Amino acid sequence: MGRVSSSLSPAAFSSLLAPEGLALLDELRDHDPAQELALATKLRRDHPAELVSAALAQARLRQRAVAKFGAEDAARMYFTANGVEQATRTSVAAYRAGAFERLGVRSVADLCCGIGGDAIALARAGIRVLAVDRDPLTCAVARANAEALGLAGLIEVREADVTEVDTSAYDAVFVDPARRGGRGRIFDPEAYSPPLSWAVSAALKAPRAALKIAPGIPHEAIPAEADAEWISDGGDVKEAVLWFGTAPGRMRATLLPGPRALVSKGLPDPEVRPVGRYLYEPDGAVIRAHLVAEVAEEVGGGLIDETIAYVTADELHPTSYAAAYEITDQLPFNVKKLKALLRQREVGVLTVKKRGSAVEPEELRRKVMPKPFGKRAVTVILTRVAGAPTMLVGAPVS
Numbered sequence: 001m002g003r004v005s006s007s008l009s010p011a012a013f014s015s016l017l018a019p020e021g022l023a024l025l026d027e028l029r030d031h032d033p034a035q036e037l038a039l040a041t042k043l044r045r046d047h048p049a050e051l052v053s054a055a056l057a058q059a060r061l062r063q064r065a066v067a068k069f070g071a072e073d074a075a076r077m078y079f080t081a082n083g084v085e086q087a088t089r090t091s092v093a094a095y096r097a098g099a100f101e102r103l104g105v106r107s108v109a110d111l112c113c114g115i116g117g118d119a120i121a122l123a124r125a126g127i128r129v130l131a132v133d134r135d136p137l138t139c140a141v142a143r144a145n146a147e148a149l150g151l152a153g154l155i156e157v158r159e160a161d162v163t164e165v166d167t168s169a170y171d172a173v174f175v176d177p178a179r180r181g182g183r184g185r186i187f188d189p190e191a192y193s194p195p196l197s198w199a200v201s202a203a204l205k206a207p208r209a210a211l212k213i214a215p216g217i218p219h220e221a222i223p224a225e226a227d228a229e230w231i232s233d234g235g236d237v238k239e240a241v242l243w244f245g246t247a248p249g250r251m252r253a254t255l256l257p258g259p260r261a262l263v264s265k266g267l268p269d270p271e272v273r274p275v276g277r278y279l280y281e282p283d284g285a286v287i288r289a290h291l292v293a294e295v296a297e298e299v300g301g302g303l304i305d306e307t308i309a310y311v312t313a314d315e316l317h318p319t320s321y322a323a324a325y326e327i328t329d330q331l332p333f334n335v336k337k338l339k340a341l342l343r344q345r346e347v348g349v350l351t352v353k354k355r356g357s358a359v360e361p362e363e364l365r366r367k368v369m370p371k372p373f374g375k376r377a378v379t380v381i382l383t384r385v386a387g388a389p390t391m392l393v394g395a396p397v398s
Contacts (some may be wrong), residue, residue, distance in 0.1 A: 008080060010137050012054035016078070017144060021051060028059035029075060036060075069117070076148045078141045083115035088176070088212070091256055092231055092238050093121035096210065100172060101125045103208055103246070109167040111175045111202070112194075116142035116155065118174060123154035131157045132165050163194055172208035172245075175199040179214055189213065189221055196221070200242075208245040215240045215288050219251075229254055232285035235323075240288065253285040253321070260320045262286060267293035273302035275330050275385055276314040279392060280322040281353075295322050305384045308356045316397060324397040325379060333359075333389035338380065339368040341393065346374025357382035357389065 015021045024047060031039060036056055043052045061079040068089045069077060079087075088096075096118065100108060106127060110119045113131035115138060122129045123146070131146075133139050139159040146155040158165070167173050177192035177199055179185060189196035196213065200223050203209030215230055215237045222228050227243035233256040251264035270293050282295045287309045296302060298321070301313030316324060331337055342350065350369050352361035359382050381392040 008054055008057060008137065010140060012050050013078070013137060013140055013144075015048075015051050016054055016058060020047065021055060024051065024055040025058060028055055029062075031056070031059055033060050033063070073120075073149065077115075078144045078148070079115055080138060080141055083138065083141060086178075087115055087117035088121075089233060089238060090117070090121065091233050093118045094124070095231070095254070095256055095259055096174075096241065097121040097125040097127065099243075100127060100174075100208070100210070103172070105171040105208055107170045108172045108174050109165065109170040109206075111162040111165065111167075111173065111199075112177055113142055113157070114138060114176065116145045116157070118176065119155050119157075120145065120149060120151060122174075123151040127154070129155045130165075130167075130170065131155055132160050132162050133157075134159065134161050163198060167202065167206060170206070172210070173202055173206040174210050174212070175202060176212040185214070187214070187216065189217060200226075200244075203242070203244040206244070209243070211242040211244075213240050213242060215285075219290065224249060228252070228289070230285040230288040231256065232283050233257075235283060237284035237288055251289050251291070253283065253289040253291055255283055255285060255321065258320075262289075262291050262294055262321050264289065264291055265294055265297075267297060269293060269306070270296035270302045270311065272304070272306050272386060273312065275304055275327060275392065276301065276312045277327060278313050278316050278397070279304070279325045279327050279381065279394065280311040280313065280319065281325070281355075282309055282311065282322040286321050291321075295319060305356065305386055308384055310355060310381075310383060325381070325392075325394045326397050327392050327394040328378075329391075329393040330385070331391045331393070333357075333382070333391055335364070335367050338364075338391055338393075342369055342378070343373045345378065346376050347378050348372035348375045349377035351377070351379040352382065353379060354382040356384045 040052055061084050062074050065074040065079055065084050108122050108127055108129050110129050110131045113119050113133050119129045119131040131142055139157050143157040146152045177194055179192055199211045225248045227246040227250045229241045229252050231238050231254045253262045280299055282292050292309050296311045298319050299313045299317040301311045304310045304312050352365050
């Protein structure tokens, strides 16, 4: 077992686009990464060592990219390690491209384009794209992806500093600043590359604009001119977007697939009330957008604790913006009591969730149910109720 180096030089990437490189990538489409060292030894008998290393690394990246781009596109596209990590998921990029199209946008300057994920979605929506990045290898990969997917006629890739690009000829600007550095994620918007303040100034100069930012951005950092949208896909929060030229001051959560959109009504925080029969767990995008009050109003409920984003109600009201659980038991946090309850209920499948608790779900699972007691499935929610550590036992509502 083992794997070859994943570093990629511009020259090595160019070799992948030559006939020998293309044939090698086709041969490696379904390779087993666990067997890379043995496979590399075999391939180096007939191909240059640098080409083999580059092809194996690219084949591995394509396998990783399937989760974001789908098997068909990932098998034809090219990637860098950072590109796979930072690229927009296809479902989210396609949703945003559709939003631009509905706004009447026919051309977009995509600044900090990366490997071209958003540019591809925009082009597939029939929008002409100027894709800009300052890294030569990243630009080469973006250009190769446009060619590989038959979109080169709509995507112009330009190697340049985005702060020096004239975007006046385009209907809209899209900026995806780099939010990772040598030490990992960057949380200060002014430490983005380019800084959020520059991106906002560029957006305000365009008829329409969208800025992709981290979903954890403090609300006080959002400009008054922005229409702020938090997006989740399949229940996972993916990003936040600041739109300009749409509805200044709006806050909304968009859930994919769908899309389903919840817009702020400016409601006050819900009141805290005792735990009812049902518990609602709002989608992460709803929580990030500070729209828990809108969910509470929809289901006729209140909070279980003023600091916890769980909504409770006595009756079941279906909602697209929260998962519902039917609660059967409410216990003070006590491992022995929970273990006894699970044994009494003959539980065989245990799901542990938490919000506002320092206890690790897997640790609790090992303590209370080292082996199945039966066949019944239950969910235990570790949280706080009116400030007290509490265990809520129940099951998801279909």
